[in-house]
Amino acid sequence: MGLPHPGYAQSMKQKDSLKFNKKIVPDIIWREAYIALAHYPELKDTPIEFKFKKDIQKSFMQAQPKISGLFKNKKKRAYFVMISEEIVIEDEVFDVTAVPSDVLIGWLGHELGHIMDYRERSGLNMLWFGMKYFASKTYIQEAERVADTYAVNHGMGKYIIATKDFILNHAHLSDVYKARIKNLYLSQGEIMMLIDELE
Template sequence: MKNNDSSMNFENKVIPEAILKEVQIALSHYPDLRETPIEFRFKKKIRKSFMQAQPKFSGLFKDKKNRSYLIMISESFHIENEEFQISEIPSEVLIGWIGHELGHIMDYQERSGLNLLLFGIKYLTSSGFIKEAERAADTFAVNHGMGNYILATKDFIINHAHLSQLYKDRIKRLYLSPDEILNLVEKLHFPEGQL
């Protein structure tokens, strides 16, 4: 069913048509999120990020099963002097980014409302906590068979000639490295070609 903002409603998911294919692929790796209400919404700009997952505040203190979540996606990805439109990002990279954000939602689902508030405060105030949270989201994604997509996203960022070394170093510092992702995949014993 179409909304005025050219989004699609699929039972409990609201997905902009521009990223429908990528979201569906990422969600297919997370059967546990089938019953979880998630809205994917474009936003003009997100500070220091391209995507951001969070619980909707209105349901923060509801029972964990009744919470809904929001994944905000920047219409353009701006890093220092370089800007990408969402249409310029390769599909597999976008799937990896979405898979990472769904990993955050998996993490959030197990937390109480108070714990989520504390999580938000720590995320804003502690770089050590940011690293822990981002690595956990990457791990959820890899554990859900998204290793190749997460690697594609890392490769896009780390090896992109026009992105600043400062930004690349931040990604290297806070997120799983390609080697760590490959080690996780190996430990999971996925058959070849089923990452």
């Protein structure tokens, strides 16, 4: 994947997007998206559009297949990574410009982990996945831990840890929200064990 010329990116308005290797990426996050994508060579030819959205419930990002291609050959599917313009957690407002670069890379890497999972599923299986995800907390936990595992196994462990640290050590976030993150995602200890297994 060739790195777009920095001068080109800097000359564009924030609302504009870069296009490279079947990827569409808002200019404001192109560096972080490029770093995250570089860890997933399997996704080189997979169309992915990173797109800002007004509001994503209870999340900062969300990966999903494009509905129009859901029942196409798995290798021909295209995906969105939806990114909330801002997220309110316990009265604390975050937007993409306030998130440290390593944390943003980790978040993007986690969502690409979801896409790695999705690309092995049939269209019917994806529909069943969606229904179970919204109906079962246990299934949410399983799906989020799978995405974390994909990210760590693709060399993104330090970024995933940075994302956890950002959330769990943020003084203004409630213990209830932090407990939810601890329950649904891999713990820092589990991430370190996975990293050790890769070495």
